[in-house]
Amino acid sequence: xxxxxxxxxxxxxxxxxxxxxxxxxxxxxxxxxxxxxxxxxxxxxxxxxxxxxxxxxxxxxxxxxxxxxxxxxxxxxxxxxxxxxxxxxxxxxxxxxxxxxxxxxxxxxxxxxxxxxxxxxxxxxxxxxxxxxxxxxxxxxxxxxxxxxxxxxxxxxxxxxxxxx
Amino acid sequence: xxxxxxxxxxxxxxxxxxxxxxxxxxxxxxxxxxxxxxxxxxxxxxxxxxxxxxxxxxxxxxxxxxxxxxxxxxxxxxxxxxxxxxxxxxxxxxxxxxxxxxxxxxxxxxxxxxxxxxxxxxxxxxxxxxxxxxxxxxxxxxxxxxxxxxxxxxxxxxxxxxxxxxxxxxxxxxxxxxxxxxxxxxxxxxxxxxxxxxxxxxxxxxxxxxxxxxxxxxxxxxxxxxxxxxxxxxxxxxxxxxxxxxxxxxxxxxxxxxxxxxxxxxxxxxxxxxxxxxxxxxxxxxxxxxxxxxx
Numbered sequence: 001x002x003x004x005x006x007x008x009x010x011x012x013x014x015x016x017x018x019x020x021x022x023x024x025x026x027x028x029x030x031x032x033x034x035x036x037x038x039x040x041x042x043x044x045x046x047x048x049x050x051x052x053x054x055x056x057x058x059x060x061x062x063x064x065x066x067x068x069x070x071x072x073x074x075x076x077x078x079x080x081x082x083x084x085x086x087x088x089x090x091x092x093x094x095x096x097x098x099x100x101x102x103x104x105x106x107x108x109x110x111x112x113x114x115x116x117x118x119x120x121x122x123x124x125x126x127x128x129x130x131x132x133x134x135x136x137x138x139x140x141x142x143x144x145x146x147x148x149x150x151x152x153x154x155x156x157x158x159x160x161x162x163x164x165x
Numbered sequence: 166x167x168x169x170x171x172x173x174x175x176x177x178x179x180x181x182x183x184x185x186x187x188x189x190x191x192x193x194x195x196x197x198x199x200x201x202x203x204x205x206x207x208x209x210x211x212x213x214x215x216x217x218x219x220x221x222x223x224x225x226x227x228x229x230x231x232x233x234x235x236x237x238x239x240x241x242x243x244x245x246x247x248x249x250x251x252x253x254x255x256x257x258x259x260x261x262x263x264x265x266x267x268x269x270x271x272x273x274x275x276x277x278x279x280x281x282x283x284x285x286x287x288x289x290x291x292x293x294x295x296x297x298x299x300x301x302x303x304x305x306x307x308x309x310x311x312x313x314x315x316x317x318x319x320x321x322x323x324x325x326x327x328x329x330x331x332x333x334x335x336x337x338x339x340x341x342x343x344x345x346x347x348x349x350x351x352x353x354x355x356x357x358x359x360x361x362x363x364x365x366x367x368x369x370x371x372x373x374x375x376x377x378x379x380x381x382x383x384x385x386x387x388x389x390x391x392x393x394x395x396x397x398x399x400x401x402x403x404x405x406x407x408x409x410x411x412x413x414x415x416x417x418x419x420x421x422x423x424x425x426x427x428x429x430x431x432x433x434x435x436x437x438x439x440x441x442x443x444x445x446x447x448x449x450x451x452x453x454x455x456x457x458x459x460x
Contacts, residue, residue, distance in 0.1 A: 003179045005213065007170035027171035027214060030201065050202045051270055052356070063243060063272035069198045070273070073171050074216065117268065138355040139267020 006073065014075045016041070017085025025072035032056045034072040035082060043083035043112045047141070054140035055113040057120075058082050064120040066139075083112035086119055095119060095157040104153035106144035114140045118154045126162055130155060169204070173216040177223075177303045177332055180215055185305040185328040187213045193330050195223075195239035196273035198266065199282045215330075222332050223277070226251065232338030236298075238277025238331040242266075245276065255336055256450055257292035257345035257364045257443075263458045264288060264349065267356055277331050283317040283387070284358075290317065290388040291364035291380035292347045298336045304329035314380070314390035340376065343368045346446030346456055349382070350435050352426060359383045360427040363415070363439035365447040367398070374398045374448075379411060379440060384419035384432050391418045394440065403448045405441075412440040 009024040016039070025034050032049075035041040035058070047053035049068045056067040059081040086093045095118050098104070105111045114137065121128060121136045128136070133154050134147070142150065174180040184191050191213035194200055203209045217223045217239035225237040228250045236245070242262035245251055252259050258276070265288045266274055279289045280300070293313040300311045305328040313334070317323050325331065339345070349362035362382035368375045377395035382388040394414040401407035421432035446456040 003172050003174040003183060005170045005172045005183065007168070010171070026169070028169040028204075049205065051198050051266070054267065054269055057269050060272075063241075064269045065272045066198070066267075066269045069196075069201050069270075071171065071194070071197065071201065071214065074194075074197070074218075076173075120268070135355065136268050139269050 010073050012073055012076045014077065015079045017081060023072070027071060027073050029072045030068050031058070031060075031070040031072045031075050031080070032067040034075075035067060041082050041084050044116075045109050045112060047109065047113075052139075052141065053110070053113070054117060054137075055110050057113040057116045057140070059116060059120050059123075062123075064117055081116070081119075083116055086115055093119065094160045095122070095154065098153040098157035098160065099150070102149050102153035102156065104145060104149040110140060110142045110144075114142070114150055118157070121154075122158055122161065126158060128155070128158060169212050169214065171214045171216065173219045175219050175221075177220060177330070180217070180220060180330055181303055181305055181328060183213065183215050184330060188327045191215055191327075193217045193238075193281070195275040195278035195281075196241055196270075198270050198274040199278060217275075217277075217330075225333065228254070234336040234338075236276060236334045236336060238281070238333055239275045240277070241273055241275050242271040246271075254339055255292070255296050255345070256456075257295055257347040257366060257447070258289060258336075260347040260458045261288040261292045261362075261364075264355070277334065280313065280316060280334075281323060281325065281331055283319075283321050283323040285317075285320055285386060285388065286359040286362065286383035287388065288347070288349060288359060288362055288382070291362055291382045292345070293334060293336075294380035294388060294390045295345055295347075295364040295366035295378040296336045296339075297366075297378065298334045300334055301332045302329050303332050308332075310335075314388075317387035319386045339366070340368045342370060342375075342451055344447045344449065344451030346443045346450060348439060348442055348446065350439060358426065361419075361421075361432050361435035361439055362388075363436070363443040365440065365443035367403070367444065367447045367451055369403060369448065369451045372402050372404075374401050374403050374407065377411070377444075379415060379443070381415050381419060381436050381440065383426075384421040384436055389418055391415050394418070398444075403451075408441045408444045411444060412437040415440040 047055035
């Protein structure tokens with residue numbers, strides 16, 4: 001049977017932050033646009049809209065991705081974690097706590113992307129070196145902090161999550 | 166973006182029929198890190214995205230019974246450096262997959278997509294060339310194969326017809342005593358496009374080089390296979406004197422332009438230096454030594 005070519009509003013079923021979520025999206029729309037404008041999940045930010053800045057990063061099927069470089073229709077059947085899904089029912093994620101403690105943000109626009117990226121790293125590597133943290137986060141741009149406080153917060157959060165904090 | 170449609174075929178034949186029907190308006194969508202941005206910025210007129218990632222042939226990654234490897238055109242970079250067998254056999258390609266874009270880009274971007282984007286600075290193309298990779302292409306008139314060094318025809322241009330797609334890449338098994346390395350020079354510390362990139366693959370018998378392939382990127386309209394540089398190494402003792410000869414040939418082969426990332430003179434110089442370094446790394450790996458991935 002020939003493959004259907006989808007246009008107009010396409011029905012997409014996906015899982016976002018653990019909840020089955022349905023939305024309608026045109027094929028031209030990015031996952032970022034749908035998260036922010038259709039679903040009201042405005043934590044992911046549009047910085048560059050071309051895959052350079054990392055402010056829109058989400059975790060899709062276990063991989064860190066730039067949601068501006070994913071079509072929303074591609075998320076059909078996918079499992080997506082956004083910044084809104086990082087905190088647990090009992091409070092902030094250790095990364096969020098350590099970002100506050102270390103004052104690892106100023107204007108805050110890049111912060112959701114950094115937190116999602118750092119979570120994806122710690123899911124894979126709970127004990128990263130400073131070099132590994134800097135390398136992993138190279139795709140997240142911050143124009144305020146100079147990065148040092150962010151890197152320290154991530155390393156401290158990792159230690160805390162390993163029970164060494 | 167304009168009115169755009171999307172299809173997710175599950176077979177190569179279905180994908181080909183969509184491409185054949187829609188011509189230049191349709192384009193295969195792998196990781197999307199180039200294509201989605203290009204369409205958004207109106208650099209391409211694509212109106213039909215044909216998702217490559219539901220076609221098993223384009224998603225396979227395997228080392229075959231004969232020791233060669235098959236790399237589906239839509240396999241993402243992170244899968245390549247996450248595969249121990251591929252890492253062991255094709256270290257130059259792995260070097261490129263680890264430094265291309267960011268972690269987020271590597272989560273989606275594919276080697277096949279990098280090849281089909283056909284940028285002169287595409288980081289995975291020199292490694293594919295030195296590994297002797299062959300492109301497996303399907304189209305309305307059937308299948309064909311082509312050496313990767315013959316795939317790109319100019320900046321953002323390649324041999325694919327409107328009704329054709331890249332299905333996979335076949336990488337031959339490296340001979341015993343082989344090693345390879347890819348590295349690039351960029352103005353920043355990471356997350357940038359190569360000013361020059363260089364890949365080398367060598368095979369050693371003791372200290373004697375018995376086979377070598379060299380490719381340099383970002384110094385011509387397409388990534389260059391510098392066959393003569395590799396041939397000049399055959400029968401030579403692995404060492405600086407031999408590397409200098411090959412690196413000089415690479416420098417002569419480079420025909421770069423001036424742009425925001427560098428000058429002609431600097432790119433010529435880098436073609437020499439990076440070829441030396443790629444050879445040092447390739448030989449070290451052929452001897453079983455650890456070489457970092459250029460970061």
